[in-house]
Amino acid sequence: MNIIxxxxxxxxxxxxxxxxxxxxxxxxxxxCNKNQKNPAEQALEEKxxxxxxxxxxxxxxxxxxxxxxLKSGKLTGTMDMKLLDMPIKTGKIAGEFKGDTLFxxxxxxxxxxxxxxxxxxxxxxxxxxxxxxxxxEIVTYLGASYFKKGVPIDFENVKYKFTGVDCPK
Numbered sequence: 001m002n003i004i005x006x007x008x009x010x011x012x013x014x015x016x017x018x019x020x021x022x023x024x025x026x027x028x029x030x031x032c033n034k035n036q037k038n039p040a041e042q043a044l045e046e047k048x049x050x051x052x053x054x055x056x057x058x059x060x061x062x063x064x065x066x067x068x069x070l071k072s073g074k075l076t077g078t079m080d081m082k083l084l085d086m087p088i089k090t091g092k093i094a095g096e097f098k099g100d101t102l103f104x105x106x107x108x109x110x111x112x113x114x115x116x117x118x119x120x121x122x123x124x125x126x127x128x129x130x131x132x133x134x135x136x137e138i139v140t141y142l143g144a145s146y147f148k149k150g151v152p153i154d155f156e157n158v159k160y161k162f163t164g165v166d167c168p169k
Contacts, residue, residue, distance in 0.1 A: 046070045051077075054131055054162035060084040063160055065131070066167060067093070067102075079106060087111025093122070100126045101134075101153075121146050124162070125155040133160040 048068030056063040061084055067077040074096050081089040091108025102124040107117055121138060124131040136153035138145050147153060 046072065046074075046076075048076070051167055053165050053167035055165050056133070056160040056162040058159040061159070063133075063162070065093075065162055073097075075102065075104065079108070081108075087113075089118075091117075095122075097126075102126065102131065119145065123147065123153045129164055131162040132158055133162070134158065 047070075049071050050069045052067050052069075054065040054067070056065070062082045064080045065077065066079075067075055069075055075094070077093045079089075079091060079093055083089070087110040089108045089110050091106055093104040093106050095102060095104030097103075104122050104124070105119055106122050107119045109117055123134040123136060125134060132155045134153040134155045135158060137148040137151045139148045
């Protein structure tokens with residue numbers, strides 16, 4: 001065998017060994033992480049320490065909101081929006097209070113189309129026993145929607161003011 005053939009053989013062996021080690025390492029990392037859940041999934045599975053229900057009626061629109069407070073201080077829940085001449089929006093909320101404002105992500109489906117899940121940010125201002133759903137400028141970047149920084153959320157000129165009600169059993 002000449003020197004070039006031996007060099008090519010050694011190079012091929014090194015490449016194969018390196019690729020095998022990379023594959024093995026990535027499989028190891030994947031198997032370590034596959035049972036871990038992201039914080040949002042963990043929050044949805046955590047048992048609530050309290051539950052509060054709210055309703056908002058504006059003209060012919062009705063919005064039902066259930067908020068579960070978790071031990072961690074995070075909030076989860078459900079919201080159903082029955083708006084005039086629109087398919088019913090049914091979904092889940094997850095978020096937290098920052099001061100007197102509750103910021104949540106609302107993940108929902110519209111009507112019978114359960115194949116497409118929409119996700120919007122929402123902000124509720126706590127005023128006494130009421131929650132007021134604010135209006136703000138929403139920006140979408142790389143598929144994620146959020147309130148535009150530096151633009152205030154309007155809690156005065158709103159449609160939906162929620163009052164506390166007994167939760168359905």
